[in-house]
Amino acid sequence: MTGALAHPVQASIEGAFEFIFTPQTSNVTGGKTVGGINQVIELAANQIELTILALALSLLVALPLGLYLGHRGTGELVATAVGNVGRAIPELALIAFMAALIGVGVLNLTIALAVLGIPPILANTFVGIHQVDRGTVDAARGMGMTGFEVLRKVEIPLAIPTLFAGIRGAAIAIVATATIAPIAGVLTLGDFIINRNVYGDDGVLAGAILVALLALVLEFSLAGLQRLLTARGLKLSTA
């Protein structure tokens, strides 16, 4: 599984692109071909699926909790501690350990990846909601808004930048770590990177390019979504 030290590197950009678009003959799969656009799409789909599932699970757990704690203004210590400790979790050990403990497969990996996604979303949601100006919240209450209305119409819109910083951080961590999912039995684009002896150096480089592109596309999509969800008035004031 580890790349052998002795082999000279035989990767080139051209080779990597050829690997992405045309199937190649591999010397270890008994003449079976590897690479090519079909396999790329298959593995990319797995990685996207895994990322979306894990991000959705993280949001499902962390968002309501962060909103609730931030709105109430309680649990600051818990929310920030979870955020800080979450950052210290070593990705490789987490995936390997969760796979060993609860088994391999998409569902188990989704849970393992959500462990990485929950802390940044929880901490940022809490901070974003909590730091909304008290005067603004009081004004909203004075206008007769209920607690839920204050949260929905005032606190969440004002917290969007901080909230999204957490979601984007979670998404990047999840898509990055989904790259090593093959060690836990789910084949993602990381398989090209990890299994050099199957795909060769061109395959490794191709995998790296594809994973980098996937992460950037995800980041730009979320940045776009953030723009859409930012209230028009707020966009004007920051421009």
Next chain:
Amino acid sequence: MSSPALLAAVGEVGKGFVQERSSETLPCQATDKLFCFDWATNNIGRYETPTIQHVELVVISVLLGFAVAFALALLAHRRRWLQPPLLAATGVLFTIPSIAFFFLLLPLTGRGRDTAIIALTAYTLQIIYRNTIVGLANVPAAVKDAARGMGLTERQILWKVELPLARPEIFAGLQIATVSTVAIATLATFANGGGLGEPILRQGIDFKTNLIIAGGIAFLMAILFGLILFAIQRLLTPWRRAEAT
């Protein structure tokens, strides 16, 4: 078709095999036990080299990252038009997963520790750069005016007034960057960069004791580095302590 699925299958077979034989006749590391204390106490020395390598990866990457990001932040503080492009550029480096970054460097630097350090350094840039910029921007204009009134030059204002006041944000950035880098450096082993990911990848997912020790050392290292940086920040911002008490 590919080996992980195969390995997983072999792992399943092995598990059944182990459970059939009673665990008493087998050494702990061949069983499904969560943690083997005897094995751990006898083999803890194996983790010394990976731990040292891990510390080196993190310290070198964060120091390099700080040098570059801090310089960029000072430059962008002077020339404001540089801020958006620098934020975008460091953002791209931050977004590219480290494990992909290692191998994007494959045609340039091959495999090894230098490759891992370059990728980890690139990852830290955005966090340190952004926090330094924010810290400098948070210095009240009145404070700078007062400094100017006292006859300080722009250079003196930067080093004697702005940067000391920006220390909390700068250290927060360093802390986040360091803690994250400790965690991510476990992936350096994919690029033959050593570190605590090495024993994990070598022994596979079935030997839990190994996973717990290697992962535990990395986790505690991250927490420890975080606490050390927090302590330094407290030492360097005495006025904050005065405020708090």
